[in-house]
Amino acid sequence: MSMLSNPAQKYSAFPQVDLPDRQWPSRRITTPPRWLSTDLRDGNQAIVDPMDSAKKTRFFDLLVEVGLKEIEVGFPSAGETEFDFISGLVRSGRVPDDVLVQVLTQSREDLIRTSFASLEGARAAIVHLYNAVSPAWREIVFGMTPKQVIGVAVAGAKVMRDEAAKRPETDWHFQYSPETFSTAELDISLAVCEAVMDVLQPTPVHPIILNLPATVEAATPNIYADQIEYFIRNLPNRESAVISLHTHNDRGTGVAAAELGLMAGADRVEGCLFGNGERTGNCCLVTMALNLYTQGVNPALDFSDIDRVIETVEYCNELPVHQRHPYGGELVYTAFSGSHQDAIKKGFAARETQNDTGWRVPYLPIDPADLGRNYEAVIRVNSQSGKGGFAWVLEQDQGLKLPKAMQADFSPHVQRLADELGRELTAEDIWQAFRKAYHVKTYPKHFQLLDYEERRSTDGTRLFSGTIAVAGQQQSVSGRGNGTISSVIATLRDSFDLALEIVDYSEHALSTGSDARAAAYVLAALPDGRRVWGCGIDEDVATAGVRAVLSAANGAVTVA
Numbered sequence: 008m009s010m011l012s013n014p015a016q017k018y019s020a021f022p023q024v025d026l027p028d029r030q031w032p033s034r035r036i037t038t039p040p041r042w043l044s045t046d047l048r049d050g051n052q053a054i055v056d057p058m059d060s061a062k063k064t065r066f067f068d069l070l071v072e073v074g075l076k077e078i079e080v081g082f083p084s085a086g087e088t089e090f091d092f093i094s095g096l097v098r099s100g101r102v103p104d105d106v107l108v109q110v111l112t113q114s115r116e117d118l119i120r121t122s123f124a125s126l127e128g129a130r131a132a133i134v135h136l137y138n139a140v141s142p143a144w145r146e147i148v149f150g151m152t153p154k155q156v157i158g159v160a161v162a163g164a165k166v167m168r169d170e171a172a173k174r175p176e177t178d179w180h181f182q183y184s185p186e187t188f189s190t191a192e193l194d195i196s197l198a199v200c201e202a203v204m205d206v207l208q209p210t211p212v213h214p215i216i217l218n219l220p221a222t223v224e225a226a227t228p229n230i231y232a233d234q235i236e237y238f239i240r241n242l243p244n245r246e247s248a249v250i251s252l253h254t255h256n257d258r259g260t261g262v263a264a265a266e267l268g269l270m271a272g273a274d275r276v277e278g279c280l281f282g283n284g285e286r287t288g289n290c291c292l293v294t295m296a297l298n299l300y301t302q303g304v305n306p307a308l309d310f311s312d313i314d315r316v317i318e319t320v321e322y323c324n325e326l327p328v329h330q331r332h333p334y335g336g337e338l339v340y341t342a343f344s345g346s347h348q349d350a351i352k353k354g355f356a357a358r359e360t361q362n363d364t365g366w367r368v369p370y371l372p373i374d375p376a377d378l379g380r381n382y383e384a385v386i387r388v389n390s391q392s393g394k395g396g397f398a399w400v401l402e403q404d405q406g407l408k409l410p411k412a413m414q415a416d417f418s419p420h421v422q423r424l425a426d427e428l429g430r431e432l433t434a435e436d437i438w439q440a441f442r443k444a445y446h447v448k449t450y451p452k453h454f455q456l457l458d459y460e461e462r463r464s465t466d467g468t469r470l471f472s473g474t475i476a477v478a479g480q481q482q483s484v485s486g487r488g489n490g491t492i493s494s495v496i497a498t499l500r501d502s503f504d505l506a507l508e509i510v511d512y513s514e515h516a517l518s519t520g521s522d523a524r525a526a527a528y529v530l531a532a533l534p535d536g537r538r539v540w541g542c543g544i545d546e547d548v549a550t551a552g553v554r555a556v557l558s559a560a561n562g563a564v565t566v567a
């Protein structure tokens with residue numbers, strides 16, 4: 008078998024919804040939906056080794072901490088582990104008063120009874136009933152007519168109603184899902200939901216949750232939005248129903264479908280953290296919530312320590328969160344490429360002079376700090392990188408703010424090293440390359456400053472006198488000039504016949520890196536027209552300048 012040259016022989020386009028006056032495209036999402044996490048149910052049923060009670064408990068605590076107020080905790084009739092976890096949880100006192108637990112059951116009498124039994128003693132809970140309603144399931148899975156499928160839902164709803172009535176101490180909420188809603192005829196979905204509502208008699212004060220799943224995502228998200236808008240418009244007694252969305256990601260648009268579904272009028276979204284779930288997963292609640300956040304809407308879910316969330320999710324699901332996963336992936340705030348690095352570095356620099364709090368950093372749709380990430384990994388360096396890349400790393404790691412022209416001078420060194428090593432360059436790689444290129448710190452060099460003192464004369468000139476090791480041989484040297492730098496230049500000229508002219512000089516205090524407090528940079532011109540950069544780092548600003556001149560001198564004799 009191979010891909011067909013005419014896939015229409017096997018697959019057909021999903022039919023459009025007849026809704027010419029659709030309203031959702033011009034709506035905006037301005038408030039967060041009610042969220043339900045189904046990590047402990049839809050997520051759990053999709054992993055290789057379903058969670059044990061300890062893992063489920065850890066995950067539950069995380070969900071509460073993040074701010075979830077509705078949590079589907081399992082499928083009680085699936086087995087002892089599920090049942091015991093759920094009944095233990097509701098009796099444990101672990102469920103905060105403002106959190107509702109939810110359980111799922113097929114529309115089968117014994118399974119519904121087991122589900123209620125698992126919730127015995129709960130203060131409040133949602134029981135979630137489902138049966139599939141679309142043609143393929145009706146015909147292939149159940150061998151039922153639409154009427155019979157409606158009958159299954161109604162029978163289940165009656166059992167729910169009666170089981171709830173037996174336990175008046177619990178505040179019961181009912182949820183019904185016409186499973187496979189998005190691939191079913193809309194009028195059949197409406198009919199089954201109406202029939203379930205007839206049994207359960209919801210009111211605006213005690214509404215039913217009607218959860219409309221894209222059990223298998225089969226169309227573009229606009230079609231799902233049309234389906235939701237059509238359903239809402241045609242549902243009698245709409246005010247007695249909370250319309251909930253449950254999307255999957257088979258076409259890669261699970262989040263988009265849920266977003267458009269909200270625009271179409273839904274109230275609630277079900278999903279999993281980082282989109283775990285059957286096949287390609289459920290709607291990712293992290294992505295969905297942070298998409299709202301980056302539009303200025305408080306999502307009412309807190310991901311300000313996203314790495315801790317990832318750690319728990321990965322531990323419990325035994326699945327990694329992809330490095331490129333929106334908002335959470337390890338690499339999503341990292342630029343390797345030169346033009347991105349340049350723009351990001353400028354974006355951060357612009358923030359220092361910006362006088363409003365708005366976030367406007369190119370290539371970064373959200374401030375990583377809002378999610379508990381630091382700025383260190385925002386730029387990493389490899390062979391695709393540019394000057395902005397290593398300059399950022401040297402600044403973050405060593406506190407050095409290289410003048411722009413010096414960045415251009417150092418750039419070929421970094422490029423060469425990246426090509427040579429064929430891998431990402433660490434901050435240490437870049438620092439060592441910098442030390443080597445500019446003879447900084449203890450790196451072997453021709454001229455090495457051992458000690459010096461400077462005296463100011465009454466005529467205002469300065470006398471530099473000190474000991475410099477030249478190729479290992481100590482020499483006492485001196486020179487006079489109008490300032491420290493010029494006295495060192497004079498010393499080099501008088502003692503070593505090295506003529507340097509300082510073309511550019513800058514210095515700054517260091518905020519990070521070693522004990523050193525200051526860095527100085529010089530650009531020196533040689534008589535033959537060549538120019539060499541030097542850098543000096545020291546606890547003392549004046550000494551940093553002296554070292555910078557000697558660094559340039561080392562460069563001059565090295566390139567000579």
Ligand SMILES: CC(=O)SCCNC(=O)CCNC(=O)[C@H](O)C(C)(C)COP(=O)(O)OP(=O)(O)OC[C@H]1O[C@@H](n2cnc3c(N)ncnc32)[C@H](O)[C@@H]1OP(=O)(O)O
Nearest residue numbers: 052082084085086113114115137138139148149159186222
């Ligand atoms: C889209 C979703 O994610 S739905 C949730 C799916 N989650 C799970 O299935 C996880 C937990 N499930 C389980 O542990 C098991 O499936 C159990 C314990 C619930 C039931 O197990 P079993 O009865 O052995 O098998 P199974 O689930 O395949 O049920 C098959 C029968 O239920 C019927 N059935 C399936 N879904 C439903 C439903 N929602 N309502 C009523 N009957 C249903 C099938 O038609 C089939 O009937 P048949 O035997 O007459 O052909």
Ligand SMILES: CC(C)C(=O)C(=O)O
Nearest residue numbers: 137184186220222253
């Ligand atoms: C039970 C329902 C809500 C479901 O998980 C689905 O349809 O994907």
